[in-house]
Amino acid sequence: MLPPDSPLLSAAPVFDDADRAWMARALELAAHARDAEGEVPVGAVLVLDGAMVGEGWNRNITLNDPTAHAEIQALRAAGQALSNYRFPGATLYVTLEPCAMCAMAMVHARVARVVFGATDPKTGAAGSVFDTLVSPRHNHRVAVAGGLQAEAAGDMLRAFFRARR
Numbered sequence: 358m359l360p361p362d363s364p365l366l367s368a369a370p371v372f373d374d375a376d377r378a379w380m381a382r383a384l385e386l387a388a389h390a391r392d393a394e395g396e397v398p399v400g401a402v403l404v405l406d407g408a409m410v411g412e413g414w415n416r417n418i419t420l421n422d423p424t425a426h427a428e429i430q431a432l433r434a435a436g437q438a439l440s441n442y443r444f445p446g447a448t449l450y451v452t453l454e455p456c457a458m459c460a461m462a463m464v465h466a467r468v469a470r471v472v473f474g475a476t477d478p479k480t481g482a483a484g485s486v487f488d489t490l491v492s493p494r495h496n497h498r499v500a501v502a503g504g505l506q507a508e509a510a511g512d513m514l515r516a517f518f519r520a521r522r
């Protein structure tokens with residue numbers, strides 16, 4: 358066990374009730390993707406000043422669009438809602454670790470913080486496979502915290518792919 362003053366322990370993400378509530382909403386959207394459209398269950402919510410400004414879920418098949426990941430959908434919805442393309446101060450909640458495409462979109466959008474659920478050992482770009490979201494080379498830094506309700510998000514994905522085999 359790590360000593361209580363270990364820097365590794367203090368670096369562990371800290372989540373509050375609002376984080377948990379927004380991630381619960383993202384999980385609902387993930388279930389919606391699966392149930393309503395047969396899409397891979399990933400959901401995302403963009404929150405600014407305590408309010409939802411954009412929601413999204415995977416819609417690649419439905420829209421015939423390789424870029425229609427949950428995060429992109431949430432960013433696009435927020436852009437329309439706010440008539441802006443940058444969201445400084447916003448937090449993006451997503452049930453799965455973002456891919457490189459979505460990570461870069463978040464950097465372009467000046468999102469302040471990303472909270473994700475399950476890690477993605479195949480395409481994750483918050484450190485699992487690529488470091489896109491956490492690279493110090495960007496001119497904009499995004500705070501990243503992973504692992505919130507990771508089990509629920511991961512279970513949903515595993516069950517989805519198991520059922521399709």
Ligand SMILES: [Zn+2]
Pocket residue numbers: 426427428455456457458459460
């Ligand atoms: Zn993505």
